[in-house]
Amino acid sequence: MIRSVRGLLAATGPDGILVEVGGVGLLVHVSTHTLMGLPPVGSAVHLETYLAVREDALDLYGFSGASERQLFEACIGVSGVGPRIALAICGLDAPEALRSAIQVGDSRTLQRASGVGKRTAERIVLELRDRMGDVPAVTRGGRIAPSAPVGPVGEAREALMALGFSGDEINGALTDAPDGADTAGLVRHGLSRLRRS
Numbered sequence: 180m181i182r183s184v185r186g187l188l189a190a191t192g193p194d195g196i197l198v199e200v201g202g203v204g205l206l207v208h209v210s211t212h213t214l215m216g217l218p219p220v221g222s223a224v225h226l227e228t229y230l231a232v233r234e235d236a237l238d239l240y241g242f243s244g245a246s247e248r249q250l251f252e253a254c255i256g257v258s259g260v261g262p263r264i265a266l267a268i269c270g271l272d273a274p275e276a277l278r279s280a281i282q283v284g285d286s287r288t289l290q291r292a293s294g295v296g297k298r299t300a301e302r303i304v305l306e307l308r309d310r311m312g313d314v315p316a317v318t319r320g321g322r323i324a325p326s327a328p329v330g331p332v333g334e335a336r337e338a339l340m341a342l343g344f345s346g347d348e349i350n351g352a353l354t355d356a357p358d359g360a361d362t363a364g365l366v367r368h369g370l371s372r373l374r375r376s
Contacts, residue, residue: 181230181239188217188224196241198224207241208262210251211270216243231262240266246274257306259299267292268303282311283353285332332356335365344373 184207186200195208196217207226209217217224226241227248240262242248247269254265271277271292280288286300295303332353339349352372356365 181228183226184228184241185225188220188222190220205239207239208266209241210247210266212273213241213243213247238262250274250277253307253310254303257303260303264292264294267294278311280333281307283332283336283350284308284356331360331362331365334362335369338366339369348373
């Protein structure tokens with residue numbers, strides 16, 4: 180299994196990027212998130228990787244860090260989610276923000292990825308939400324920062340945090356929130372649960 184690649188970024192294109200390693204050019208499929216963080220062509224690059232083995236092909240997928248690769252691997256473990264869809268999901272936002280969206284059950288965020296419909300997004304949330312843990316967003320400088328609101332659930336979380344509730348309290352309060360509720364409805368639901376506890 181090829182777990183990482185370090186070499187020269189030779190080219191970028193619609194199919195991925197070309198990384199030259201010891202005179203060999205490797206085609207590496209990357210997410211939009213990783214692509215936007217790459218240095219200019221001609222620069223050295225280091226990527227965490229995942230090798231997908233099929234009967235007719237060996238496809239190498241590259242990631243900006245271990246966190247994105249782990250999210251990718253979690254997604255392809257969900258029934259009906261292949262590497263291409265998982266990569267599209269990883270390209271939506273930083274891995275920490277996507278983990279938070281899954282954790283709070285925000286399937287609508289995942290539906291923004293190409294090839295992800297409502298049922299697939301809901302299946303991903305259902306199967307992965309308990310495996311995401313409490314993941315804070317991390318800035319490029321390595322400091323923990325609050326996650327940007329992600330749809331109505333993210334906005335409701337922000338509103339409840341502004342009222343002084345902790346992330347764990349909010350997660351518990353929103354666990355059984357009704358699907359399709361708007362921000363105001365989620366805040367009301369969260370407050371009703373938090374007041375009982």
